[in-house]
Amino acid sequence: MEALLFFAGAGAALILTSNHETGKSDKKTYGENRPDAHGNIAANRKKVQRVPLKEFPPLLNDRLLKAAVGEPTDRTPVWMMRQAGRYLPEFRELRKKADFFNMCQEPELACQVSLQPLERFPTLDAVIVFSDILVIPQAMGMEVIMVAGKGPVFPNPLKLPTDLEKLVMKPELEKTLGYVFDVVNLVRQKVNGRVPVIGFSGAPFTLMGYMIEGGGSKTLSNAKRWLLNHPVESHRLLQALTDIIVEYTVRKVEAGAQLLQIFESNGGDLGPEQYYEFSYPYLAQIARRVKEELKKKKLPVVPMTVFARGVNFEGALEKLAATEFDAVSLDWCIDPTVARNRLKNTSIQGNLDPCTLYASPGRIRQEVGKMLNGFGTQNYIANLGHGMHPDHDPEHAHAFIKAVQELSLEMNQNKK
Ligand code: CP3
Numbered sequence: 001m002e003a004l005l006f007f008a009g010a011g012a013a014l015i016l017t018s019n020h021e022t023g024k025s026d027k028k029t030y031g032e033n034r035p036d037a038h039g040n041i042a043a044n045r046k047k048v049q050r051v052p053l054k055e056f057p058p059l060l061n062d063r064l065l066k067a068a069v070g071e072p073t074d075r076t077p078v079w080m081m082r083q084a085g086r087y088l089p090e091f092r093e094l095r096k097k098a099d100f101f102n103m104c105q106e107p108e109l110a111c112q113v114s115l116q117p118l119e120r121f122p123t124l125d126a127v128i129v130f131s132d133i134l135v136i137p138q139a140m141g142m143e144v145i146m147v148a149g150k151g152p153v154f155p156n157p158l159k160l161p162t163d164l165e166k167l168v169m170k171p172e173l174e175k176t177l178g179y180v181f182d183v184v185n186l187v188r189q190k191v192n193g194r195v196p197v198i199g200f201s202g203a204p205f206t207l208m209g210y211m212i213e214g215g216g217s218k219t220l221s222n223a224k225r226w227l228l229n230h231p232v233e234s235h236r237l238l239q240a241l242t243d244i245i246v247e248y249t250v251r252k253v254e255a256g257a258q259l260l261q262i263f264e265s266n267g268g269d270l271g272p273e274q275y276y277e278f279s280y281p282y283l284a285q286i287a288r289r290v291k292e293e294l295k296k297k298k299l300p301v302v303p304m305t306v307f308a309r310g311v312n313f314e315g316a317l318e319k320l321a322a323t324e325f326d327a328v329s330l331d332w333c334i335d336p337t338v339a340r341n342r343l344k345n346t347s348i349q350g351n352l353d354p355c356t357l358y359a360s361p362g363r364i365r366q367e368v369g370k371m372l373n374g375f376g377t378q379n380y381i382a383n384l385g386h387g388m389h390p391d392h393d394p395e396h397a398h399a400f401i402k403a404v405q406e407l408s409l410e411m412n413q414n415k416k
Contacts, residue, residue: 033101034143035168041138041176042105048182050255053300057193059258064126064196067381068259068303068327068347076377076408077125078401079198081307082387083117084130088394090116100146101138104131107182114187118195120394121401126195126259129184129252133202133263136244137211139176141168150215157214161226161233169240173247180248181255188256199257201249203264203286203308204241205279208234220269227278234278242282246289253299261305261329262286265386268310268331275311280319283308287324305329305349309386321346332385336374349381352400357384357392361399368403377408 035041059065063077086092091113095103103109114130134144134152147153158164174181188197202210210216212223226234249260267279287304294301306320307329320328321343330339330350339348356367371382382404388397 034138035176039175042179045179048107048186050185051189060193061195065303070347070379076380076382076404078382078404079124079126080384080388084113085388086390087388087392088116105179107186110183111186126198127191128198129187131180136207139171152215154214158212161230181251184252184255184257196258197256198259199252200261201245203262204238204282206264206266207241208237209266238282242285245286249290250293253302259303264308267308272313284323291324317342336371340375347379348375349383351385354384354386354389357396364399365403369407372407377411
C-alpha cells in the first residue's frame with residue numbers, strides 16, 4: 001500500500017502540455033496510469049467480452065508465422081515497427097482528442113489504432129497491438145506520462161536501491177494490465193483471421209533503463225551507475241521484471257497474440273561483458289520460460305522474435321539464435337549478407353534504415369531489392385531496422401511494403 005501511495009501522490013493531476021504540431025496548448029488529464037487505491041488500472045474502462053482462442057476463425061495469411069519458424073513462404077512477409085503511430089494522419093486525428101496512455105487503456109480506441117495500418121495497407125502481413133512497453137512500470141506503481149515533443153517521462157524515477165521497496169514487484173496482472181489483454185482480444189476479433197496479431201513487451205534491461213533514467217537517455221548514465229555500484233539490486237529488479245514479462249506475454253497469447261516480440265531497444269548501450277551479465281540471460285530466460293508455460297497451459301506455442309537493438313558484436317547474434325527465440329530482429333547497422341552468413345538457419349527480421357523512407361519510391365524499391373538479395377526471401381521477415389518516424393510519408397511506407405511483396409515474389413518465381 002505504501003508503494004502505491006508513494007508513486008500515486010495525491011490522485012489525478014492536470015497538466016498542460018504544448019502540442020508542438022499545432023503550437024496550441026493542450027489540456028490533458030493524467031493520473032489514472034498507475035494503480036488506484038484498489039490496485040487497479042483503468043478499472044472503469046468499457047470491458048471487453050473476451051472470445052476464447054478456439055472460437056477464432058482460421059488464419060488466412062500465415063506468412064509471418066511460417067517465416068518466423070523457418071517454413072517456406074510464397075513471398076516475404078512484411079510489417080513495420082511503429083506501424084500504428086504518428087506518421088498516419090488518422091492516428092494524429094484520434095491522438096488530438098486523447099492522452100497517449102488513455103488511448104492504450106481504452107480497448108476500442110487502442111483496437112481502432114492497431115487496425116489503422118491494415119486498413120490503409122490491406123496487404124500488410126501483420127497487425128501489432130497498440131500499446132507501449134512502459135505499461136509494465138505503471139503496473140509496478142510508477143507514474144509515466146507522455147509529454148508532447150519529449151516522449152515518456154517518469155516524474156519519480158528510481159534513484160536509490162532502497163526505492164525498490166516502493167515498487168510492486170509482483171503486480172496482479174489482470175488488475176493492472178487487464179486492459180491490454182482486452183485490447184489484444186478485441187484486435188484478434190476485429191482482424192478476423194486476415195493476418196496474425198503481434199503482442200510485445202519491453203525486455204528487462206530496457207525497462208530498467210527507463211525506470212531509472214526517468215525517460216529516454218543518450219548515455220543511460222544512471223542505469224549503468226546501478227549496474228556498477230548496485231549489481232545485486234540491479235539483478236533483483238531485472239529478475240522481477242523478467243517474472244512479470246513472462247506472465248504478461250503468456251497472458252497475451254491466452255488473449256489472442258499469435259507472435260510475441262521482445263524489445264531490448266537499449267541493449268546496444270551495453271558492452272559485451274555487461275550485456276552478457278545484465279541483458280542476455282534474461283532474454284534467454286524469457287524465451288525459455290514463456291514457451292514452457294505455453295506448453296504447460298496447453299496454449300499455442302507461438303513464435304517469438306527478439307529485437308536487441310545495437311547488439312551486433314561478434315558472437316552476439318549467434319548466441320541470440322541459440323536461445324528459444326525463433327527470429328532475430330536486426331537494426332540497419334549490419335549488412336544483410338553478413339547477417340545471413342552469421343545466422344544461416346535462423347529466421348531474421350529487419351533491417352531497412354527507417355530514414356530510407358525519406359527517399360523516392362524508386363530508390364526505396366532499389367534498397368529493398370538489395371536487402372532481399374542479402375537476406376534471401378526465406379526465413380526472413382521484412383521490416384525496418386527500428387520504428388517508423390512521425391514525419392514519414394505513408395505513401396513511402398506503402399512503397400516499402402509493395403517493393404518487398406513484388407520483388408520477393410519475383411525472386412521466388414525466378415528460382416523455380
Ligand atoms: O505500431 C506499433 O509498433 C505498436 C505500438 C508501439 C508503441 N510503442 C506506440 C507508441 C510499440 C511496439 C512501442 C514500443 C516501445 N515504446 C519501445 C520499444 C521499441 C522502440 O521504439 O525501441 C520503446 C522504447 C517505447 C517507449 C516509448 N514510447 C518512447 C521512447 C516513445 C517516444 C518516442 C516517440 O516516437 O515519441 C513512446 C511513445 C509512443 N509509443 C508513440 C507511439 C505511437 C508516440 C506517442 C505519441 O503519440 O505521442
